[in-house]
Amino acid sequence: MKPRSERLKVVLALEQRKEDQALTVLTAARQKLQSHQQQLDDLKRYQADYRQQMRQGQQGVVSVAKLQGWQAFIAQLDVAISQQEKQVQQATVAFEKARAGWREAYERKQGMSRHIDACKAQELRERDQHEQKQADEAAGRMHARRR
Numbered sequence: 001m002k003p004r005s006e007r008l009k010v011v012l013a014l015e016q017r018k019e020d021q022a023l024t025v026l027t028a029a030r031q032k033l034q035s036h037q038q039q040l041d042d043l044k045r046y047q048a049d050y051r052q053q054m055r056q057g058q059q060g061v062v063s064v065a066k067l068q069g070w071q072a073f074i075a076q077l078d079v080a081i082s083q084q085e086k087q088v089q090q091a092t093v094a095f096e097k098a099r100a101g102w103r104e105a106y107e108r109k110q111g112m113s114r115h116i117d118a119c120k121a122q123e124l125r126e127r128d129q130h131e132q133k134q135a136d137e138a139a140g141r142m143h144a145r146r147r
Contacts, residue, residue, distance in 0.1 A: 005119040012116060015109040022102040029098040033091040040084040047077040 054070045 001117070003123050005116050005123055008112065008116050008119060012109065012112045013033065015105070015112050019102070019105040019109045022098070022105040026098040026102040029091070029095040033088070033095045036084065036087045036091045040088050043077065043081050043084055047074065047081065049079065050074065095126075 050070075051074065054074070057070075132147075
């Protein structure tokens with residue numbers, strides 16, 4: 001029969017697979033968060049640029065219709081930014097959840113690895129004790145034969 005440390009390597013491989021899967025989920029969540037954050041940054045930058053253009057355009061005479069159009073567009077950008085901020089918040093929550101899942105899987109794998117190491121150390125001690133016992137018995141038999 002295989003030693004316990006060898007049999008537990010199957011469990012360690014399973015824990016490694018779970019950690020790898022959790023890392024894949026974490027990576028996807030990070031990319032999604034970064035993408036949403038980039039979109040939010042782009043919207044804010046676009047809004048700031050548009051406001052600047054609007055201010056420059058108001059240097060001369062501006063019709064009421066044109067001014068209302070600018071204001072309506074800025075309002076639409078505000079709504080889009082608000083929606084994108086919600087997307088970023090949701091992506092942040094998903095990322096934190098994925099990070100916690102990966103951390104848990106990592107800790108479980110590390111725990112199993114430590115347990116296997118402890119089993120190996122115990123097996124080594126038991127083997128050494130067994131060998132010492134055999135050596136002591138052999139020495140005892142040799143001593144008994146000499147008498």
